[in-house]
Amino acid sequence: MKKENTEVVEVLSEKGEVIESELVVSLSKSYQFEGKTYDKIDLSNLEDLTAADMIAAQKVLDRSGSFSFNPELSLEYSCIMASKATGQPLEFFHGLRPKDALKVKNRVTGFFYKED
Template sequence: MEKNKTEVVAVLDENSEVIENERIVQFSRPYSFEGKEYEEIDLTGLDNLTASDMIAAQKVLERSGSFSVMPEMSLEYACIIAASATSQPVEFFKGLSPKDAIKIKNRVTGFFYGAD
């Protein structure tokens, strides 16, 4: 009996560039936050999140006055989740350039909706 094999050869970003590790987001340019330069952020902590973390993120979003039928698709929710998955505060993500903020949003939503 032959088993079905699924093999990932490469993951591409929105610019069709190969991503070595899909949980590491490369910034378009160095990003300075609290006196330190960052060229990337590691989102591997997404794998350790729970539904409780998502509920807490939604509560933070609601307390800020934001409302969304699908919060997991919003940029602010993605920033809150990314902060939960890393050692950075949400302000780190809110200070990113628009291009890099969208990269974060795409990786977070891709994590939620990606194939198992």
């Protein structure tokens, strides 16, 4: 199981200014979950996931009765992968505000389809 990752990843620009990683999602409003407050979600551990993690996410979708020709584009699949990357339970992502849930979905989907 992945360790919980709550640190914000910082990247330095060419001028030495601190900028956030594209895999850090800033929430529109502070989010309370299990007694902790979150302002950001660090998805940088997506880089450490494997095809086996993707297959496991697909099995979760299959068991739930969800079907999609492109599951990696669905909100549920993105939440499952974000859960695997952060170590947070799936319920953490299910409780996000819609605007923030879509930010997570877009970052996860963008990560999968981004060209190097």
